[in-house]
Amino acid sequence: MTNLIEIKGVTHAYRTKAGPLPVLDNLNVFVPEGEFCAVVGPSGCGKSTLTRLIAGLMKPDQGEVWLHGERVTSPRKTVGMAFQNPVLLEWRTIIDNVILPLEIVAQRMPQRDREERAMHLLEMVGLKGFENKRPSELSGGMRQRASLCRSIVHKPDVLIMDEPFGALDAFTREDLWQTMRDLRAAEPFTCVLITHDLRESVFLGDQVIVLSGRPARTQHVLDVDLPADRTIESLYTPEATDMLHLLRDQIRLAQGRDGGAH
Numbered sequence: 471m472t473n474l475i476e477i478k479g480v481t482h483a484y485r486t487k488a489g490p491l492p493v494l495d496n497l498n499v500f501v502p503e504g505e506f507c508a509v510v511g512p513s514g515c516g517k518s519t520l521t522r523l524i525a526g527l528m529k530p531d532q533g534e535v536w537l538h539g540e541r542v543t544s545p546r547k548t549v550g551m552a553f554q555n556p557v558l559l560e561w562r563t564i565i566d567n568v569i570l571p572l573e574i575v576a577q578r579m580p581q582r583d584r585e586e587r588a589m590h591l592l593e594m595v596g597l598k599g600f601e602n603k604r605p606s607e608l609s610g611g612m613r614q615r616a617s618l619c620r621s622i623v624h625k626p627d628v629l630i631m632d633e634p635f636g637a638l639d640a641f642t643r644e645d646l647w648q649t650m651r652d653l654r655a656a657e658p659f660t661c662v663l664i665t666h667d668l669r670e671s672v673f674l675g676d677q678v679i680v681l682s683g684r685p686a687r688t689q690h691v692l693d694v695d696l697p698a699d700r701t702i703e704s705l706y707t708p709e710a711t712d713m714l715h716l717l718r719d720q721i722r723l724a725q726g727r728d729g730g731a732h
């Protein structure tokens with residue numbers, strides 16, 4: 471399997487008034503095409519920085535980021551992003567929000583095809599019938615579903631998600647995890663998910679990367695050996711319980727490595 475994402479020896483420091491703040495330290499991450507890579511690590515260790523580097527929104531001081539065999543040096547249209555806050559445009563309907571990326575990257579696509587594609591996704595995530603509502607008329611979970619559709623409507627090579635389910639209640643979050651798995655079963659795409667939720671990382675991930683405290687290095691890589699058709703119940707099996715314990719221990723270790731407040 472070829473790697474879709476290759477992060478090789480990436481080191482980065484932010485320039486702050488108090489001097490350089492090292493955030494990533496010789497980080498190596500490899501994500502094969504079609505895989506789901508979950509990333510966990512102590513608060514402030516550099517996870518969001520990593521997403522910005524993959525998206526080409528920043529350049530690392532040292533090392534290289536490769537996507538689909540090309541060196542990433544500038545922002546890419548082939549990367550979809552999703553964040554904790556769904557940031558939908560209030561003056562647009564749900565379907566028009568979902569269509570937005572197509573207006574930018576698929577300018578020649580007929581409007582009818584755009585709408586068909588958006589409706590297909592909205593139906594898949596259970597939002598059929600809400601396409602003409604405004605974002606404020608939907609619940610937080612529904613807004614996040616719409617936002618997910620928007621992130622993948624243009625079929626990006628990779629979807630990068632930075633704590634997308636963090637603001638949702640536990641049950642809504644579990645529903646969204648299942649939706650995420652359904653979406654990927656229907657059209658496989660490579661994913662990088664930043665999360666603080668270890669159960670989420672095991673439920674969704676093919677691999678879970680534990681980053682060390684700042685500056686982040688790879689503390690541990692876990693291959694999630696659970697069935698592809700896993701359900702929430704799979705998280706209560708002895709195998710999953712062992713994985714969750716291991717991840718918890720690794721995060722504790724990682725916190726011990728944290729360079730402390732700057």
Ligand SMILES: Nc1ncnc2c1ncn2[C@@H]1O[C@H](COP(=O)(O)OP(=O)(O)OP(=O)(O)O)[C@@H](O)[C@H]1O
Pocket residue numbers: 484485486491493512513514515516517518519520684
């Ligand atoms: N633009 C910036 N300039 C200076 N320092 C920054 C900048 N962005 C982030 N930092 C600092 O770099 C460190 C890593 O930030 P980052 O947001 O990548 O961490 P994180 O792992 O995503 O944190 P969290 O778990 O809280 O989301 C933090 O100490 C943060 O304060």
Ligand SMILES: [Mg+2]
Pocket residue numbers: 517518519632
């Ligand atoms: Mg962050």
